[in-house]
Amino acid sequence: MEISRRSFLKASGATLGGLFLFNGLDDKAIMARSLKKVPLQQKVTESTTICCYCSVGCGAIVSVYEDGIVKIEGDPDHPINEGALCPKGLAMSQIHQLDGKPNPYRLTKPLYRAPNSTEWEEKSWDWMLDTIASRAKATRDSTWVASAGRTDGLASFGGGELDNEECYLLSKMNRALGVVYLEHCARI
Numbered sequence: 001m002e003i004s005r006r007s008f009l010k011a012s013g014a015t016l017g018g019l020f021l022f023n024g025l026d027d028k029a030i031m032a033r034s035l036k037k038v039p040l041q042q043k044v045t046e047s048t049t050i051c052c053y054c055s056v057g058c059g060a061i062v063s064v065y066e067d068g069i070v071k072i073e074g075d076p077d078h079p080i081n082e083g084a085l086c087p088k089g090l091a092m093s094q095i096h097q098l099d100g101k102p103n104p105y106r107l108t109k110p111l112y113r114a115p116n117s118t119e120w121e122e123k124s125w126d127w128m129l130d131t132i133a134s135r136a137k138a139t140r141d142s143t144w145v146a147s148a149g150r151t152d153g154l155a156s157f158g159g160g161e162l163d164n165e166e167c168y169l170l171s172k173m174n175r176a177l178g179v180v181y182l183e184h185c186a187r188i
């Protein structure tokens, strides 16, 4: 019988699983969940994902129990990281929750700050996308350099979390718009 690295780790980790399952929860949350006496192996679901932080793109396994993440670990079968995660990747669950509760600082809706305003307003995605598109077009039209087929009025600033395919699309879109100031945070 062929045993993959992942299935070996799953089998050998089963006895220790209960101990580590609640890593990241506070004592009260662990106690409350333990008292329910539910067979955890039937309640915890695992999903694979890609770390959202940088373009290395490490693979991770997320264990979810009820409505909370109980553990995030490196995916041993992922060809890039082979089970390892750096501290940022290991802290990925904090995007979703802090101390076992939903992260109150997480933005879930688009926020808009008007020019010269200090206040943020909640807007719909439709409003946001229409506004960005119409302002980008107005800026492009008013700064278009016809002789060179370019605009000096727009710039694009990419981030390390963009993957290969996203970088390709972003670069294509900007070139099509005539953007020449196309940069990436890692170079700055």
Ligand code: SF4
Pocket: 051, 052, 053, 054, 055, 056, 057, 058, 081, 084, 085, 086, 087, 088, 089, 090
């Ligand atoms: S932040 Fe760390 S864990 Fe996440 S993809 Fe980059 S190297 Fe991997």
